Amino acid sequence: MRIEIRKYELQLQHPFGISRETHVTQDTMIVSLSHKGKTGYGESTSNPYYHITVESMKAEIAAVQNQIEAYEFDTPERFHSHLENLGLQNFTLCALDLAAHDLYGKLLDKPLYKIWETDSSKYPITNYTIGIDTIEKMVEKLKEKPWPVYKIKLGTTDDVVIVRELRKHTNSVFRIDANCAWTAEQTVANAPQLKELGVEFLEQPLKADDWEGMERVKMESVLPVIADESCIEEGDVEKCSGYFNGINIKLTKCGGLTPALRMIKKAKELGLKVMVGCMTESTVGISAIAQLLPQLDYVDMDGSMLLKEDIAKGVTIKSNGEIVFPILAGSGVTLK
Template identity: 70%
Template sequence: MKISITKYVLPLKHTFSISRESHDFQDSMIVGLSRDGETGYGEATANPYYKMTFDNMKAEIEAVRNEIENFNFTLPETFHAFLVSKNLSNFAICALDLAANDLYGKLLNKPLYDIWQTDNSTYPITNYTIGIDSIPKMVEKMKETPWPIYKIKLGTKDDVEIVRELRKHTNAIFRVDANCAWTAEETIANAPILQKLGVEFIEQPLKADDWEGMKKVQQHCVLPVIADESCIVESDVPQCGLHFNGINIKLTKCGGLTPARRMIAEAKAMGIKVMVGCMTESSVGISAIAQLIPQLDYVDMDGAMLLKEDIAHGVIIEQNGNIVFPTLGGSGIKMR
């Protein structure tokens, strides 16, 4: 195989703010793996919370470039195990694993969901994310993109008021994501009000390691609670299954499609809900997520919708939330 590594700076339509950070651009690493006239593409975005930059992800891959290019690629699963043995970060592994899966499907001329024998005729609709801003700006963003389900980023002193005001302008389903900004007491107190305002669930209200707080939330919260920052890798699933009603898997955090599929199976065996979320990726990362959606209860794959300009062709998300899957094999990605 031959590797290519390219940096893209993705411009966002609006400043994107959550409880701990804001940004107008998203750095992204696109990896290409080429063999037999086909190229598979994968993506990992930089993330300050996890101390991941384009430069350090690229340096990790360059350090083992020769070994990767000489690897006898047959299956994405064996390639992923090889990458793990090289002690790469999960972000770098994710980009390579997504590229390997896309390449594998293209070589077989089959989409991944078909290779995995999943039926894509039914699937959950993605939510559309409204980042933290002034309340008038958040209302404006919502009106700009009418959508059946919104994820509302919270973590301010006016959280309940934000949801109350947004509710005046839409009948859409709401999900709220506090990104670790609340206490157990706040979560329990906010939940009945949010429930009356049409909120479906709360995502990651407490700090990632606040398991004692989550015990209280599990006992007293009237809304389901979904783990995000508490659920990074496969080994986190059992504990999250005891403290949350579901998990939100991020491909970059867990290391790609290969471990994500195992996490989905484990969560389902525990009887908890499964969501896959994005990290403001382009259509490269989003098209990979889309291959998983027949297996999911919820999905957050609006990353490319939040960009001023996309860098790739892949899945198309229509205004009503329907997905048009590409005809190419793998994740169906073509770079623009």
């Protein structure tokens, strides 16, 4: 098996603001795994919150590249275990795991959702994210992209005012992501007003480790609450079940499709709603997420829609939210 690594600086259409940062580009690492005449592609983006850079991921792979390339590839699950034994952290694991799944599907000549025996005829529509900006700019972004479901990033001194203004311009469903910026008191106070404004749920309103605050929010909030920063890995799912109504799984944070599939199963056993989110990936990462769609209640896979120019071909998201799966097997990815 042969590995290739590429770094790209993805240019965003607009500055993307959340409660703790704003950026106009996104660095990403694309990994390709080639075996028996087929090539699979995987992706992980850099992330300052988790202290991850493309350089740190590349260095991890370079340190064990010989062991990876010498591995007799059979299934993504066994390959993932091999990579864990090599000590790779989750963002790096994700890129390799996504590439392994894409490769596996291409070797079997089947898309992943068919290998998993799921039906792609029914799936949730992805939300489109409106990042924090001036109210005027946020309204402008919303008008520029008519969409059935919006995720609104909040964490300002005027959060309810922002949503009230956005509501004047669309009847679409709103989801709110405060990215850890609120207190329990603010969340409980904001929730009734936001519910009246057509908000479906709140995502990670409190700091990731504020379990006492989340206990109050779970009891008193009139809106469901979805965990993001509080739910990183498989072991977090059960803990979150006592404090949240659902979880948002990020492939980069949990280590790829292999653990994500187990997290989905566990969450459903616990009665949690299941969402999978993106980290502003290109179509490489988004196409991997799309394979999970039949298993999800909600999805946030708009990363490639936020880019000025994509670097890959794969799953296509049409203007009404419909997904067009590629004819190519695996995740269906090719680089441009």
